[in-house]
Amino acid sequence: MEKDFNGVSLLRSIRILLLILITLFALFLFLPSIENIWASLQSEPRSITARGSLSASEKTNIEIFQQSSPSVVYITTLEDTLNLWTRDITRIPRGTGSGFIWDRQGHIITNYHALQGASAVKIRLSDQRTFNATLIGASPEHDLAVLRIPMIPNMPNPLSIGTSHDLQVGQMTYAIGNPFGLDHTLTTGVVSALNRTLVNNNGSTIEGLIQTDAAINPGNSGGPLLDSAGRLIGINTALYSPSGTYSGIGFAVPVDTVNRIVPRIIKEGHYQRPKLGxxxxxxxxxxxxxxxxxxxxxxxxxxxxxxxxxxxxxxxxxxxxxxxxxxxxxxxxxxxxxxxxxxxxxxxxxxxxxxxxxxxxxxxxxxxxxxxxx
Structure with missing residues (x-):
């Protein structure tokens, strides 16, 4: 009897031990899932860490964008296409670019090359109002063009005009435009070099250009380049890139050139260089x-x-x-x-x-x- 009892006790102990081992193995396999379920049931938003005040440079960036971006416009060029079957002429979008308000008479400045080949131009303001624009005149040699929209209520303020003759390499620059159709995009950089020269599309040479590393991409053409005071110092006109997109080198027509030529275009419809004869x-x-x-x-x-x-x-x-x-x-x-x-x-x-x-x-x-x- 004692032997049987001991045998039964040993067998029961082995069963209990196996049960314990199986339970431990099961807990080992399923405990992470149980913990995750429990954590999800108990999950709450984490406490927010206070960031403190914005840095001085961040405040400047924000202020310049808020002050200047309403003056930047979205330009859409259109071209006429002829349906050979119906002989109907349809206007379709040709490209997009940037420009900015010059004065309260509705004059808008952009690049001449952004308008080449267009049959019509539409201007969209930052508040989404859209208008047909009239070409007042251009100076292809300087890649400048002047458009005009009707005088309207709540016309955005013209950009403040700065100077470019006293720029120094290293000064901060701010470009606002519509790269790749993404309207009112701000990029920042510095004046990388001065007095750069580029060959224009028509074979003429544009001299005195500002070089900047603020990102300038297709669609930025005609948009403003600003200084840290929010003043216009140039018009973004070209980028240097083997791929056709931003590579750290962009160029802008200096504002001193713009401020000399644009009034002539507005007054006379064209620009004529002074001659010696x-x-x-x-x-x-x-x-x-x-x-x-x-x-x-x-x-x-x-x-x-x-x-x-x-x-x-x-x-x-x-x-x-x-x-x-x-x-x-x-x-x-x-x-x-x-x-x-x-x-x-x-x-x-x-x-x-x-x-x-x-x-x-x-x-x-x-x-x-x-x-x-x-």
Whole structure:
């Protein structure tokens, strides 16, 4: 009897031990799930950590965007398409870009290249009001165009105008525009370089551009580049990128150029560079100045009844590929002239009617003549 009892006790102990092991194994397998279920039943929002005040730079970014973004507009260009079966003409979207309010008369500034090939242009304000725009005029050489919408109630404020002649590399920049159709996008950066030169779509050269690393992408064209005071310092016009998207190098037409040319376009419908009244030729100029071992611009021809004619400038005379006589322009006022592009860029600084002192090289001597630009 005692042996049987002990055998039963041993068997019962083994069963209890197995049951305990199975229970422990089951808990090991299913305990995480049970814990997750329990945690989900007990879950509550976590307490919020106070962040403190915004940094000074964040406050500046926010203030500039809130102040300036209502003045930035969304531009949609349209083109006419002909249905060959019905002969109906339909206008379809062609592209998008950016622009900004120039004055309370409804003038809007953008890039000329953003409008090329368009049959019509629509302007959408930040409050979603949309208007048909009229092209007032353009200066393709500077990639600038002026549009106009009707004078409306609650016209957004024009952007504050700054200066670009005193910019320094390292200053903060703020670009607002509509990259890839994403309206009113703010990007920030610095002035990366100054006085950059780009070849325009029409083959002309745009000089004096501001280089910035604020992200500029397709759709930003025509939008404003601002300084840390929220003033306009340039118009975003181009980006350098092998892929066609942002690579850290963007360019803007400086505001000093804009503020000189836009009023002329508004007043006259076009921009005309002040003229001396001479004919120049890049290829001939290189040959002549090389032969004379001098930097300047050769006066190839003096136009009749021109300011140059009245001031006594002389065109060059060439016989048997040899320079006989003629004037070489080497300076205008305090500006040194070494190439034809430098001459054209220098004339951009003046208005029609301004009187300038033209320094010329003639027969081995440098002399000055007074000339009124026309």
């Amino acid at each position: 001479i004919t120049i030729n890049e290829n001939l100029n290189k040959k002549i100045t090389k032969e004379l071992d001098i930097s300047g611009v050769a006066v190839i021809e003096v136009q009749p009844n021109s300011a140059a004619k009245r001031s006594g400038l002389r065109g060059v005379t060439i016989q048997n590929n040899t320079l006989i006589s003629g004037d070489i322009i080497v300076g205008i006022d305090q500006h040194q002239i070494e190439t034809t592009q430098m001459l054209l860029s220098t004339l951009e600084r003046y208005d029609i009617g301004d009187t300038v002192q033209v320094k010329i090289f003639r027969k081995g001597q440098v002399r000055e003549v007074s000339l009124t630009l026309e």
